[in-house]
């Protein structure tokens with residue numbers, strides 16, 4: 318539901334990303350309260366690394382997960398004291414060095430080769446690196462929106478190669494296992510996946526004598542773009558995690574999308590309305606170069622029309638109910654926010670407020686394509 322303060326932003330320059338920081342704070346506080354210590358909550362900065370967003374989240378999360386040297390430097394600058402976990406494939410030597418310099422608490426190691434290089438870098442710097450090995454278990458991704466199969470982490474065979482490297486590396490301390498196997502899982506599917514990871518990882522770590530092991534069970538908690546009101550069941554997840562946990566272990570999760578997606582809106586106005594081959598189209602200011610999410614997810618992005626008493630071909634006509642496709646200003650048929658949707662009596666000048674624009678939105682979009690003006694950014698405290 319669009320709040321009054323977001324609605325008021327329709328009167329300002331458009332397009333605009335509007336972040337409801339008060340709503341975001343309340344949402345993340347609710348997640349933390351539901352978890353109630355069942356797992357440490359890290360936030361995956363890749364979902365939305367904007368400084369006001371990070372600062373709003375910081376008091377409610379245990380730490381931040383970063384996936385590049387760029388994110389690491391950014392998060393360290395915005396939150397100098399945050400606990401940071403550094404994951405992601407293809408870390409360069411410079412990034413591994415930066416991990417030590419920026420006091421990263423855990424490095425999530427992606428391959429035996431990366432572990433070898435980290436070992437040499439830690440030795441040369443005479444610094445200790447605390448690591449989780451990222452495991453990539455086979456199968457069992459049913460129901461996932463995105464399965465992280467392929468080059469992410471190590472299969473059990475590759476992890477086995479890490480054993481002798483670790484045994485010969487006093488500067489690298491193995492603290493546990495990391496896994497992020499899929500995105501878009503509901504609480505039941507997430508718990509089933511976590512149980513599989515724990516089963517495998519406990520066995521493997523006990524063979525190495527790891528004391529007080531840590532298990533980072535990843536992110537990927539589902540959000541439902543067809544129904545913004547339907548939320549991931551954090552309380553059920555916490556109950557399930559508590560049942561899985563054993564004394565002396567630390568469980569950690571690192572969601573991104575489910576934390577910030579509801580806190581952002583993309584507001585834009587209708588520039589033109591036309592009919593082509595029997596179909597209605599509304600051309601909106603801006604486009605998917607600002608909000609790429611509907612293209613990457615191939616979905617109809619949820620929206621609310623804020624009528625402004627506008628004009629244009631459909632205004633005042635009895636065509637309410639005829640579906641309309643909402644497109645942007647790009648010269649590509651892929652620039653579509655939503656296809657053949659019910660937008661009521663949409664008129665030129667009306668404002669369309671896209672919900673769920675707080676994660677994987679602006680920061681994953683190709684901003685410079687066609688050189689249209691950049692959106693306004695407003696952070697409502």
Ligand SMILES: Cc1ncc(COP(=O)(O)O)c(C=O)c1O
Pocket residue numbers: 361363364382404405497500501535536537538571572573574575
């Ligand atoms: C390693 C890792 N952790 C966490 C996340 C966050 O996932 P989500 O935003 O779906 O919660 C991702 C997303 O790709 C990831 O790759």
